[in-house]
Amino acid sequence: MKKTFLAKRNALLSFTSISWSGFALIIVILLFLVRFFAPNLFWQMLAPVFHGADSLATESHAFFSGFGNNAKLSLQNESLMNENMALANENQALLQKEASLEALLGSSTSGKNMAPEILAGVVARPPEIPYDTLVLAAGARAGVALGQEVFGAGDVPIGIISTVFADFSRATLFSSPGVRIAGWAGPANMPLTITGSGAGTMSATLPRSAGVAVGDTVFGPGPGMLPIGRVIRIDGDSSSPSVTLRITPALDLFSVSWVTVRGASVALLNALSQATSTLP
Amino acid sequence: MTRMMLACSAIISTIFFPWPFTALLALASSPVEPLLPLAVGIFMDTLYYTPSMRMPPFFVIIGAIATIIAFFVRNRIRTGIIKR
Numbered sequence: 544m545k546k547t548f549l550a551k552r553n554a555l556l557s558f559t560s561i562s563w564s565g566f567a568l569i570i571v572i573l574l575f576l577v578r579f580f581a582p583n584l585f586w587q588m589l590a591p592v593f594h595g596a597d598s599l600a601t602e603s604h605a606f607f608s609g610f611g612n613n614a615k616l617s618l619q620n621e622s623l624m625n626e627n628m629a630l631a632n633e634n635q636a637l638l639q640k641e642a643s644l645e646a647l648l649g650s651s652t653s654g655k656n657m658a659p660e661i662l663a664g665v666v667a668r669p670p671e672i673p674y675d676t677l678v679l680a681a682g683a684r685a686g687v688a689l690g691q692e693v694f695g696a697g698d699v700p701i702g703i704i705s706t707v708f709a710d711f712s713r714a715t716l717f718s719s720p721g722v723r724i725a726g727w728a729g730p731a732n733m734p735l736t737i738t739g740s741g742a743g744t745m746s747a748t749l750p751r752s753a754g755v756a757v758g759d760t761v762f763g764p765g766p767g768m769l770p771i772g773r774v775i776r777i778d779g780d781s782s783s784p785s786v787t788l789r790i791t792p793a794l795d796l797f798s799v800s801w802v803t804v805r806g807a808s809v810a811l812l813n814a815l816s817q818a819t820s821t822l823p
Numbered sequence: 824m825t826r827m828m829l830a831c832s833a834i835i836s837t838i839f840f841p842w843p844f845t846a847l848l849a850l851a852s853s854p855v856e857p858l859l860p861l862a863v864g865i866f867m868d869t870l871y872y873t874p875s876m877r878m879p880p881f882f883v884i885i886g887a888i889a890t891i892i893a894f895f896v897r898n899r900i901r902t903g904i905i906k907r
Contacts, residue, residue: 563830564858571834571866578869589838589870596839670841672871673882705873713873721878 583682586666586711590680593666597800661685661804666711669796675719675741677702679802682710687804694803695794700769704804714802717763717771718743718792726763726771728788729755737761737771737790743797745772745790751779753786761790826856833863837870849886853893860889 578585608616663681672678681687691704693714706713717724722739728747731754735747749755755774763771772790779786829852836845849863864886872880 562856563827564852564856564862567830567834568858568862568865571862571869575865575869592838599839667838667871670843671838673842673867674871674873674878676871676873678871715873 583709583711586678586708590666590711593678596671659686659805661687662801663687663712663804664801665799668799669716669743675716675739675743675796676705677714677716677799677802679704679712679714679804680710681804682708682712684709687712691804691806694805695796695799696801697794698769699792699794700763700771701792701794701796701799701802712804714804716743716796718745718796724763726761728761728774729753729759732762735761735788737763740789743792745792747788747790748785749788751784751786755786755788760793761788829856830859830862833859834866837863837866842867846882846885850889853889854897857890857893857897860886860893862886864889 574585577588661681663679663685665677666680667678669675677693679687679693687704687707689704689707692700693702693704695701700717702714702716702719704712705715715722717737717739718741719739720741724737725734726737726747727734728749733749733753733755735749737745737747740746745761747761755777757774757777759774760770761772761774763769770793772792774788775791776789777786778789829848833845833848833852836848845863845867849860852859861883864882864884867882867886868880872882
């Protein structure tokens with residue numbers, strides 16, 4: 544007598560459908576285990592891959608730029624060179640002014656320049672990273688410690704160190720969702736709480752009467768006036784007493800390739816401990 | 824071969840391309856490779872998730888949900904009368 548066997552099937556999971564994605568899942572779980580038990584080794588393995596991705600992005604950008612209008616690019620280049628020269632002259636004048644003021648009033652006691660700086664290359668950055676963090680190629684061995692400030696080119700504060708491995712570290716950017724820092728903006732230096740909105744942007748809520756306008760610079764806590772971004776849009780109903788400022792960082796976070804890490808200022812630490820969840 | 828290419832490109836794009844592209848690729852591949860969104864989600868959070876942010880591992884959760892939906896839809900289609 545011939546017997547008929549019917550395959551027993553699970554309504555949710557059919558093992559016939561597990562193929563290459565199942566294989567990928569096993570590899571990914573193995574990588575997760577390496578990351579969990581040996582994070583430094585994990586990043587040492589992956590850092591060359593990220594550098595390769597960076598090089599590829601640079602090469603492809605250069606390739607596609609070749610299709611641009613040469614005359615337009617030349618004009619833009621000239622304009623940027625002129626702007627750069629003007630800014631360099633302005634910077635020189637400000638340095639001389641600072642030196643003469645120091646000579647008149649005595650040396651600065653902030654000790655900003657004496658703080659040891661650690662130069663760190665950026666291994667991975669947004670938009671590849673979805674959580675608005677940076678992976679830095681400097682860790683505990685280089686002197687990086689939890690809670691230190693991360694500065695981009697031009698001494699722009701961009702975040703704080705949130706995880707440290709032996710040779711790598713991770714910086715949480717101020718634009719990371721949920722991060723809040725104290726700052727101020729506008730001609731009257733109006734204090735505000737800046738909230739990370741993700742995708743490299745921040746926002747803040749202020750009373751309508753504060754007088755902050757589009758284009759105003761937003762400053763963060765720390766030694767001196769540290770610009771962290773610029774107001775690009777002001778949202779708010781005309782009947783509402785408050786407005787929401789949309790802030791873009793002073794530095795393009797999507798192309799940052801190196802940062803400096805140095806000791807956290809007392810002001811920033813105090814501000815962060817009150818407002819953010821990024822500190823341990 | 825196409826499935827292998829889909830799986831490989833989704834995993835590699837986690838490092839080489841912006842995350843929205845990776846997420847789109849994984850979700851678009853889920854009808855043919857249902858476990859791929861989960862694999863990509865785990866890989867993405869393995870690479871980029873910071874526990875001190877006190878946020879849930881967003882991409883693992885989204886990947887798991889997408890995988891469950893993909894399996895459910897595949898099995899509903901397979902148990903239907905269209906293919907017989």
